[in-house]
Amino acid sequence: MPDEKLRRRELVMLSGSLAASIVFGALGVVWGIAASSSVILFDGVYSLFGTTLTGVSILAGHAAGRAPTKDFPYGLAVMVPIAVLIQGAGLLGALVYAATDAVSTLVDGGSEVSALGIGLYGVVTLLGAMAVTWWLSRSAAISDLVGAEAQQWRASTVLSAAIVAGSAAALLLTWWGVHTAARYVDPVLVLLIVVLLVKVPLVMVRNALREILEGAPPAALRATIDETIRAARQRFDLPEPTVRATKTGGRVYLDVVFVVGHGIWDIDGEDEVRRAIIEQFRDDRYELWANIELTTDADIAQ
Incomplete structure (x- = not known):
């Protein structure tokens, strides 16, 4: 049975994830605007959006830990899968928006960005996302909420790795004199990231719905x-x-x-x-x- 120690540990993990999301989100938004890069801006917005979802997770964890009442004789344990469902649906919506914006940029002829600036940002966020993912993964088994946070940061790690790879490709294209192709690197990176990440929110939504609909356990x-x-x-x-x-x-x-x-x-x-x-x-x-x-x-x- 989950005890108070596990609940406190869950709160610590979620609060740490929230703080990291705010830091990386703010960094991404500022850097993305300064570099006029859609992929960096998306990464920052994705992280800041995650802070809202983490806040939902913290509230859900608190509600689920409350004792049953007259109005809710079975307690509010269902708030946990509801929170995971909101996280998954929110992330899925963010990916759809990013993909739509990237396609629009491609149709408009791409965009001028600094490949070196994108690459530097990618390295910084990759190292940070890897550290947070490792930290959360050590305790992912203690609750579904921490597990969902670990999945979200794992997705951020993939996103950062794709940014690094894409910036390297853009630098090579520029070095080879293919400047026109380099203009399409930023939106193509966004689409690549959407493809890489879309499985994460889909799995979150599927598993959450399975619990809400009282499906068989794992x-x-x-x-x-x-x-x-x-x-x-x-x-x-x-x-x-x-x-x-x-x-x-x-x-x-x-x-x-x-x-x-x-x-x-x-x-x-x-x-x-x-x-x-x-x-x-x-x-x-x-x-x-x-x-x-x-x-x-x-x-x-x-």
């Missing part, structure tokens, strides 16, 4: 659940149960129904099975809400 979590139930079956000599499970943010909902023979089990025995399954589930990342039933009526298990 494979690793399903394996943990299967092992937990297998251990209980062996201990109490129980038949194969009907199992339903889903994950919502940091919470796992587990419904297990065993169909048993008449006159064998009583309430105390059912409680013992329930307690064994709850104690066997060993994953500190999640809070387990389990409903374990033993019944003689097979129709109830359907």
Whole structure:
């Protein structure tokens, strides 16, 4: 079950990501305007946009950690996938806008930019994005929100690497005297980055929708659940149960129904099975809400 220590660690990671996004975003916007570079400006806006999404993640994490209330008896764990969905949809929208602007620039004949300035910016942001990605990835497993932030910074690393590669290509074209082709490097870089990054928000949206719609949990979590139930079956000599499970943010909902023979089990025995399954589930990342039933009526298990 997630404890207060993990929640504080999550807040530290998200706050650190927020601070880094503000710094790199401001750098990108100022540098992009000064260099008249669409790709640098996009990188800066992308980072600043990420600060808003990180803020949403922090609020979602706070809401999800609150105890259930009369109005929300199941708590607000669903705020976590909702926040991830907003992040994914927002990033996807930013990529669509960037691609549209890049195509417009290509149609207009490209743009004059300083390839050296773009390259220098790319190196600075590449090193920074790699450092933040490494820092977040070390703790990505503690929550979906930190994992989403790590994915976002991983995407920023790819973006910066593409900027460095593109600026190198522009310098070579200029050195070879192909100045006309060099004018198209900036918008082409933007389109390349969109292609490289588009998978990240699509995966975020897909996974978030899966949780909101109460789909089956990820494979690793399903394996943990299967092992937990297998251990209980062996201990109490129980038949194969009907199992339903889903994950919502940091919470796992587990419904297990065993169909048993008449006159064998009583309430105390059912409680013992329930307690064994709850104690066997060993994953500190999640809070387990389990409903374990033993019944003689097979129709109830359907």
